[in-house]
Amino acid sequence: MTCYFTLDHEWIDVEGDGATVGITTYAQEQLGDIVFAEVPSVGAVLIKGGDAAVVESVKAASDVYAPVSGTVTDGNGALDGDAALVNTDPEGDGWFFKLTLSDPSELGGLMDDAAYKAFLNGL
């Protein structure tokens, strides 16, 4: 498995042509207390950089973008009952959705762990 990151603070964990997507620890810290998350339906076709999910904190609603293009194979139903999982375990149980990549070459434009850490340090 290889994990990549976007400039919008999504992570994508890739295994073969499938991947799991969520938001980073940094992103959930910035959002604060998360009260609602809306994940895409199975079968939804996502385009890299397009709207994929919504995360709502006490204060505001924010979009989660698709790090790469693909078709959704699973949404995290656990967030429906406990959206705060995104705060408590953003890079684990607080994942948003899984998808099948339609163009794995898009991963080339994303950051690896070291690059993302450097990016955060520059913020």
Added chain:
Amino acid sequence: MSDDQPEIRQLPLDAWHRRKGARMVEFAGYHMPIQYEGIMAEHLWTRQNAGLFDVSHMGQVQLIGPDVAEKLEAIVPGDISALKPGRMRYSLLLGEDGGILDDLMITNTGHHLYIVVNGAVKYEDIGFLREHLPDDVTINHDDEAALLALQGPKAVVALARIGIKPMQPDWPGVTDLYFMEAGPFLWNDIPLGISRSGYTGEDGFEISVPADHAEALAEALCAQPEVRPIGLGARDSLRLEAGLPLYGHDLDDRIEPVSADLAFAISKRRRTEGGFHGADRILSALANGSATKRVGLAVDGKIPVREGALVFSGDTEVGVVTSGGFAPSIGAPIAMGFVATNYSAPQTRLEAEVRDKRIPLTVTSLPFIAHRYHRKGKPA
């Protein structure tokens, strides 16, 4: 940055907020703390204990001159002449057409009127006051004073412990104040103007303190076990639960007081006598009703309904949400908005549009969370 870009300014407590771990955002032209440990925890702490809010961005203004109360009555609908020394009143600054330019607190100090106006419009307010008050009224904008709000059921015990004395030894102590009373006090020889008031629906105090001493006072208050610093985020969720409007969101210059459900701010004498900006329009709305009304909206489900969401009855658009979010003390989303008066009765079922979905709403009387003010004549 171009030269005409306004500079974002620092509050007297800027460094203190940062040391306390605040996340700072720009609001009303200032760097302000949006949260410290988190909005949810801060909100609940304030409802159960006491929270300290820095509201120094708000405008503190003295109006000084002969018969200043009568003169102010030309532009506010309250009975300011009847306000006794040491008493305060919520009122509305009215444009010439009766639209709300701001909401404000007016205190009779015994020497002059002391008003607190919203930070985002304070310079506009001062300009408007200058234009509409006669030249023998002096307008002093006290921008050398910080303003702290200590709010919550344990605010009184925390405040009682730090050694605040009345300005004169035989005057009542700070814990003797009732809701909407105010007075001058001393803390370590520092003059404080303290009122029993606030914006959370809880018992609490607002404390005007010279900017040089604000940090020492904030530190002394936060040293009390009941008190934690609370950011703007929780201030907003607390006031929303308390049903209190926020200027620039729930109120603006197109809205008159009756539509805003603030008719209580139009005093009895003024209803008979008129003589304030927009009196014809406002008194007509009082007699005949307004076309729209500010209401509470309870939200079904978990999806927050936020400012700007349109409100429908079936296919008919009947209103708009002006404030909305998650209510930590309720554990569900709530909202406030304006709906056509025909749809404003409590229990009316409506829908809001959020991301192309319809979210069921129920019109609800305000506040969502009962006020717990320390009113005179009521048990504590």
